[in-house]
Amino acid sequence: MALAKRIIPCLDVTDGRVVKGINFLELRDAGDPVEIAKRYDDQGADELTFLDITASSDNRGLILHIIEQVASQVFIPLTVGGGVREVEDVRRLLNAGADKVSINTTAVLNPQVVQDAAARFGSQCIVVAIDAKKVDNQPFEWEVFTHGGRKATGLDAVKWAQHMVNLGAGELLVTSMDRDGTKIGFNNPLNRAISDAVDVPLIASGGVGNLQHLVDGVTIGGADAVLAASIFHYGEYTVQQAKEYMRDHKIEVRL
Amino acid sequence: MTKIDIAVVDYGMGNLRSVSKAVEHVAHGKSVVVTSDASVIDKAERVVFPGQGAMPDCMRELDSRSLRGAVLHAAANKPFLGICIGMQLLFDHSEEGDTAGLGIFRGDVKRFAAHQVVNDEKLKIPHMGWNEVYQLTNGQAKPHALWQDIADATRFYHVHSYYAAPLDAAITVGETEYPERFCSVVAHNNIFATQFHVEKSAQAGLQLLRNFVYWKP
Numbered sequence: 001m002a003l004a005k006r007i008i009p010c011l012d013v014t015d016g017r018v019v020k021g022i023n024f025l026e027l028r029d030a031g032d033p034v035e036i037a038k039r040y041d042d043q044g045a046d047e048l049t050f051l052d053i054t055a056s057s058d059n060r061g062l063i064l065h066i067i068e069q070v071a072s073q074v075f076i077p078l079t080v081g082g083g084v085r086e087v088e089d090v091r092r093l094l095n096a097g098a099d100k101v102s103i104n105t106t107a108v109l110n111p112q113v114v115q116d117a118a119a120r121f122g123s124q125c126i127v128v129a130i131d132a133k134k135v136d137n138q139p140f141e142w143e144v145f146t147h148g149g150r151k152a153t154g155l156d157a158v159k160w161a162q163h164m165v166n167l168g169a170g171e172l173l174v175t176s177m178d179r180d181g182t183k184i185g186f187n188n189p190l191n192r193a194i195s196d197a198v199d200v201p202l203i204a205s206g207g208v209g210n211l212q213h214l215v216d217g218v219t220i221g222g223a224d225a226v227l228a229a230s231i232f233h234y235g236e237y238t239v240q241q242a243k244e245y246m247r248d249h250k251i252e253v254r255l
Numbered sequence: 256m257t258k259i260d261i262a263v264v265d266y267g268m269g270n271l272r273s274v275s276k277a278v279e280h281v282a283h284g285k286s287v288v289v290t291s292d293a294s295v296i297d298k299a300e301r302v303v304f305p306g307q308g309a310m311p312d313c314m315r316e317l318d319s320r321s322l323r324g325a326v327l328h329a330a331a332n333k334p335f336l337g338i339c340i341g342m343q344l345l346f347d348h349s350e351e352g353d354t355a356g357l358g359i360f361r362g363d364v365k366r367f368a369a370h371q372v373v374n375d376e377k378l379k380i381p382h383m384g385w386n387e388v389y390q391l392t393n394g395q396a397k398p399h400a401l402w403q404d405i406a407d408a409t410r411f412y413h414v415h416s417y418y419a420a421p422l423d424a425a426i427t428v429g430e431t432e433y434p435e436r437f438c439s440v441v442a443h444n445n446i447f448a449t450q451f452h453v454e455k456s457a458q459a460g461l462q463l464l465r466n467f468v469y470w471k472p
Binding site: 077096224 | 272273276277280307308309369370376377379380381382383384385386387408410412414415416431432433452454455456457460461
């Protein structure tokens with residue numbers, strides 16, 4: 001099979017800057033979004049994901065400007081998420097140059113937005129982001145959380161994934177809240193359970209600390225794409241190095 | 256009258272910014288316009304015909320803007336590049352919503368079969384990501400002009416659940432494997448059309464666009 005597994009650097013953006021936190025806290029500045037996007041494109045990134053984590057609604061428009069700038073200089077697929085509340089937000093992001101829009105908290109609060117956006121713009125541009133955490137107070141293993149991991153929903157992450165695909169999600173971005181920022185690797189059992197339960201591609205996210213974690217995400221977790229932030233932002237590895245490592249472990253990549 | 260080098264047809268289906276920016280990036284000094292005006296399409300020297308979303312919606316929107324005639328005229332007369340749904344629309348018919356296409360090429364647009372398993376993993380639909388495109392010469396001495404400076408089996412970015420199956424095998428100049436080989440590029444006279452997104456395929460896509468901008472069919 002010749003389809004390459006994708007490596008997707010993720011840029012958390014707030015107030016026009018890229019930042020990286022640990023367990024969704026302690027944000028550190030990582031640089032200018034356009035410069036970082038160009039660098040990753042040069043290194044051979046397969047796509048880029050921008051997550052707008054701006055807290056105040058005053059500065060939310062900044063992401064549109066960033067996407068416009070990036071989209072006129074970088075010719076690979078761009079996904080944008082964070083703060084998407086209605087179909088109109090999806091339209092604005094697509095018009096700014098996003099190829100896909102990721103919907104997270106709103107998918108839980110108002111699933112109709114996922115359905116309407118998929119019907120209007122096509123499933124290929126609707127990504128549903130699922131933040132999941134292992135729990136022991138529920139009849140299932142992984143629970144969906146919203147609001148950046150602060151609010152429990154009572155939803156089973158695997159069933160929720162299937163429901164989102166039925167509503168029209170064309171791809172799932174699954175983040176393990178237990179792993180995010182920890183550098184101990186993806187939650188592969190979670191990803192495997194969701195990947196096997198749906199027909200659409202799965203992007204694994206949360207916890208990458210070394211290149212073997214990317215390999216495990218694909219071979220053990222069943223991910224079609226792997227997303228990482230800090231290992232790339234701070235120059236520990238280039239995307240090129242990550243791809244060479246994956247290729248050496250018999251994973252198809254674009255080199 | 257202002258000269259229009261390249262018109263990107265806008266019939267309200269999806270964002271054309273990526274397409275126009277990528278064309279501008281390689282078409283130095285040429286005028287690139289995004290338009291839903293038939294007279295602009297008529298005047299343009301060459302035409303890019305993109306498309307996103309569902310094929311029934313695309314056909315409906317194309318007709319609601321009275322652009323069918325201009326698109327057919329361009330496809331018959333000038334360098335014409337179809338992208339994604341803009342390729343699928345050139346065929347007779349699509350299984351997606353049982354939709355009639357523009358009928359320039361004979362054949363059907365079909366959905367990837369569901370529930371296929373390849374190497375113990377489920378085949379995911381949509382087919383999404385970077386896949387190798389195998390260039391076909393169809394008995395010609397050289398590959399098609401738009402393959403110039405692009406190596407065989409170069410990866411391009413695909414996102415789709417449907418693919419075209421031309422009745423005339425001779426128009427297929429590119430194939431992709433998922434899991435069977437399917438037609439991902441057709442060419443005939445002044446028409447070239449790709450299932451994958453040239454505007455999102457990094458350097459390989461820009462090279463193909465550059466080849467189109469200077470193509471003399």
